[in-house]
Amino acid sequence: xxxxRLLEYEAKEVFAEFNLPLVNxxxxxxxxxxxxxxxxxxxxxxxxxxxxxxSRKKAGLIKIVQTREEAITLCKDYFTRxxxxxxxxxxxxxxxxxxxxxxxxxxxLDTSGRQxxxxxxxxxxxxxxxxxxTRPEAIIKESISLTEGLSEEVxxxxxxxxxxxxxxxxxxxxxxxxxxxxxxxxxxxLVEINPLVLTPSGIFAVDGKMILDDxxxxxxxxxxxxxxxxxxxxxxxxxxxxxxxxxxEGQVGILANGAGLTMALLDVLAQHGLAGMNFLDVGGGxxxxxxxxxxxxxxxxxxxxxxxNIYGGITRCDVVADAILHTLxxxxxxxxxxxxxxxxxxxxxxxxxxxxxxxxxxDMMNAVEKLKxxxx
Amino acid sequence: xxxxxxxxVVVQGITGNQGKFHTQxxxxxxxxxxxxxxxxxxxxxxxxxPVFNSVQEAVQERGANTSIIFVPARFTSSAVLxxxxxxxxxxxxxxxxxxxxxxxxxxxxxxxxxLHLIGPNTPGxxxxxxxxxxxxxxDMCHFGxxxxxxxxxxxxxxxxxxxxxxDVGVSAYIGIGGDPIRGTTLVEAFDYYARDNGTNVxxxxxxxxxxxxxxxxxxxxxxxxxxxxxxxxxxxxxxxGKRMGHxxxxxxxxxxxxxxxxxxxxxxxxxxxxxxxxxxxxVKQYL
Numbered sequence: 001x002x003x004x005r006l007l008e009y010e011a012k013e014v015f016a017e018f019n020l021p022l023v024n025x026x027x028x029x030x031x032x033x034x035x036x037x038x039x040x041x042x043x044x045x046x047x048x049x050x051x052x053x054x055s056r057k058k059a060g061l062i063k064i065v066q067t068r069e070e071a072i073t074l075c076k077d078y079f080t081r082x083x084x085x086x087x088x089x090x091x092x093x094x095x096x097x098x099x100x101x102x103x104x105x106x107x108x109l110d111t112s113g114r115q116x117x118x119x120x121x122x123x124x125x126x127x128x129x130x131x132x133x134t135r136p137e138a139i140i141k142e143s144i145s146l147t148e149g150l151s152e153e154v155x156x157x158x159x160x161x162x163x164x165x166x167x168x169x170x171x172x173x174x175x176x177x178x179x180x181x182x183x184x185x186x187x188x189x190l191v192e193i194n195p196l197v198l199t200p201s202g203i204f205a206v207d208g209k210m211i212l213d214d215x216x217x218x219x220x221x222x223x224x225x226x227x228x229x230x231x232x233x234x235x236x237x238x239x240x241x242x243x244x245x246x247x248x249e250g251q252v253g254i255l256a257n258g259a260g261l262t263m264a265l266l267d268v269l270a271q272h273g274l275a276g277m278n279f280l281d282v283g284g285g286x287x288x289x290x291x292x293x294x295x296x297x298x299x300x301x302x303x304x305x306x307x308x309n310i311y312g313g314i315t316r317c318d319v320v321a322d323a324i325l326h327t328l329x330x331x332x333x334x335x336x337x338x339x340x341x342x343x344x345x346x347x348x349x350x351x352x353x354x355x356x357x358x359x360x361x362x363d364m365m366n367a368v369e370k371l372k373x374x375x376x
Numbered sequence: 377x378x379x380x381x382x383x384x385v386v387v388q389g390i391t392g393n394q395g396k397f398h399t400q401x402x403x404x405x406x407x408x409x410x411x412x413x414x415x416x417x418x419x420x421x422x423x424x425x426p427v428f429n430s431v432q433e434a435v436q437e438r439g440a441n442t443s444i445i446f447v448p449a450r451f452t453s454s455a456v457l458x459x460x461x462x463x464x465x466x467x468x469x470x471x472x473x474x475x476x477x478x479x480x481x482x483x484x485x486x487x488x489x490x491l492h493l494i495g496p497n498t499p500g501x502x503x504x505x506x507x508x509x510x511x512x513x514x515d516m517c518h519f520g521x522x523x524x525x526x527x528x529x530x531x532x533x534x535x536x537x538x539x540x541x542x543d544v545g546v547s548a549y550i551g552i553g554g555d556p557i558r559g560t561t562l563v564e565a566f567d568y569y570a571r572d573n574g575t576n577v578x579x580x581x582x583x584x585x586x587x588x589x590x591x592x593x594x595x596x597x598x599x600x601x602x603x604x605x606x607x608x609x610x611x612x613x614x615x616x617g618k619r620m621g622h623x624x625x626x627x628x629x630x631x632x633x634x635x636x637x638x639x640x641x642x643x644x645x646x647x648x649x650x651x652x653x654x655x656x657x658x659v660k661q662y663l
Contacts, residue, residue, distance in 0.1 A: 109476060109556065109557075111556045111557060111558075111586050112561055112562075112563070112586055112587050112588045112591055114479075114480060114483050114557055114558075114561070115480070145484070146477060146480040146481060146484065147481065147484055184477070187475060187476065187477055189476060189556070213475055213476045213477070213556075215449070215473045215474060215475045215476065215555075216475040216476070216477070218450050219475075248615065256530075257530050258528055258529050258530025258531060259528060259554060259583070260526070260527060260528020260529070260530065260531035260532070260554070260581070260583045260610045261528060261529075261530035261531040261533075261534060261610075263528075263531075263583055263584070263610040263611040263613075263614060264531050264534070264608075264610040264651075264652055266611075266613050266614065267610060267611065267612045267613045267651070268651055269613075270612070270613035271650075271651070275613075284472065284511075284529075285394055311513075311530040311533045311534055312513060313499050313510075313511045313512050313513055313529060313530060313533055314394060314398070314470070314499075314511040342513075342537070343513040343530075343533060344401075344513050364534070364653075365653065
């Protein structure tokens with residue numbers, strides 16, 4: 001399963017759709033003509049890289065510019081930047097706000113409490129988790145049940161507790177109500193404004209973040225559109241076949257089933273001085289095509305060895321074994337594989353591989369020992 | 377948890393491949409499956425089990441009181457709704473990928489009716505040698521006094537199997553499921569077995585993300601639980617901020633890290649296992 005994290009400019013497009021107060025802004029998507037796009041904008045302004053990492057400011061990926069020329073040079077530089085596997089997808093240029101105070105507000109899904117929570121603080125702008133950890137009394141939290149929703153009364157109380165001047169209470173209340181509307185209508189797990197700033201001309205959402213529920217894709221066009229453009233090519237393949245997939249930095253390709261087991265496997269490898277090149281949970285009930293596609297995807301990463309670890313529940317070991325043989329026929333130069341099969345139809349699965357001259361282990365630690373030998 | 381060998385089980389989605397395959401495995405285990413449901417396919421039989429068009433009919437005709445759901449994701453919400461509206465006491469939802477907003481509504485409905493829901497995206501529940509309501513391998517372990525409660529499916533198979541191999545008997549095996557909103561939370565499942573007379577030791581299998589393990593720790597302290605608790609947390613080597621398959625497994629700040637969970641649980645006296653395979657020996661010390 002994937003959650004869809006929106007970049008700031010994407011979140012602000014949603015905010016605009018719901019009429020949240022925003023400062024003047026301009027978006028340049030990678031590949032667009034920077035000079036042309038900037039020709040109508042007024043400076044000074046703030047230039048913000050749109051990249052899926054935290055603390056962009058610290059990384060020098062957000063800067064204030066005084067002139068158009070400065071903005072052009074900076075934008076061109078930003079589009080060459082890469083942090084890890086992420087690159088700058090777009091640049092958001094915004095008018096400077098005359099900031100008198102910074103607030104924090106969000107509506108977030110509290111998964112273990114099975115409710116939403118409106119979170120607000122008059123100490124926004126800086127790391128809210130730091131505030132939550134050191135001064136919890138500075139954070140206001142109001143539970144929202146899905147069926148009852150956020151009442152205007154609660155929204156107003158929160159605005160009052162944030163000490164907004166009385167003429168700003170209605171717009172703050174309205175903003176909180178709109179956050180809730182966005183949460184429900186877009187099926188969001190997080191809608192966050194940090195900071196929400198106070199200026200002489202009112203309040204504005206200066207930074208925004210959203211996380212959407214990938215599982216609602218079948219009835220949410222926004223989610224389908226974002227899925228198409230957000231995922232890397234490898235992730236798209238993974239998505240198409242229903243894998244959970246994350247690229248890591250080790251040398252061992254991993255094909256496993258179940259997120260928890262896959263994580264435990266990576267932990268055990270780490271204890272033995274080995275590191276996974278990826279996290280791939282092939283998902284429940286994997287059939288021949290899915291195992292084949294998963295292995296093909298792993299092979300493209302050129303691992304030193306591949307570890308297959310399947311604990312069959314809804315997944316059948318015989319089906320997996322058959323799929324491995326099928327894949328090996330097509331990839332005779334595949335990297336060495338260490339295979340561990342157990343659970344549903346394990347005897348059949350191990351036999352299928354044995355008949356083809358391939359060892360499979362039922363015990364995970366034996367497989368890990370074998371892998372250590374293979375990697376050397 | 378709310379099931380026994382007397383439970384009368386209806387399988388929703390019995391005519392699909394997965395539904396049929398696992399109905400057979402559950403039957404072989406001894407689960408009393410009294411009916412199947414697939415809309416518009418009423419009147420058929422699958423593995424000798426009568427198929428009905430609705431859960432309501434399965435309740436009226438066959439006295440079903442427990443349900444297990446195998447229908448595709450986008451029909452799952454309505455399948456759960458149907459089960460709750462038919463008054464099924466325990467609904468076990470195997471299918472993954474139910475939207476969050478649907479789950480929140482369904483959980484509220486279940487609570488208002490006093491009914492129980494587990495999942496979605498759960499391997500189900502097993503009371504060894506008595507009833508299997510799920511998709512977990514059948515030969516994992518035998519009956520005893522150790523409850524195993526897990527967030528993750530396959531990882532918990534691994535641990536249940538290790539317990540079985542070490543001849544440690546299990547009072548119940550519960551997978552709460554990997555989707556973000558769950559019908560039964562880790563704390564609710566823990567609470568059940570903390571109070572269960574047939575359970576002497578509780579094994580908690582958690583993973584990075586969310587705050588359920590921290591809530592279990594808070595519960596242990598608040599309720600003064602004196603049963604021995606063994607805990608294992610997966611994801612110690614996971615890089616921060618990477619998505620690892622479960623929406624719940626997103627590290628966000630300090631809450632949700634493996635170390636944070638380990639610290640919270642050991643602070644209230646839980647014993648932390650380094651690897652899943654250390655668990656049986658640790659459990660044995662308390663039997």
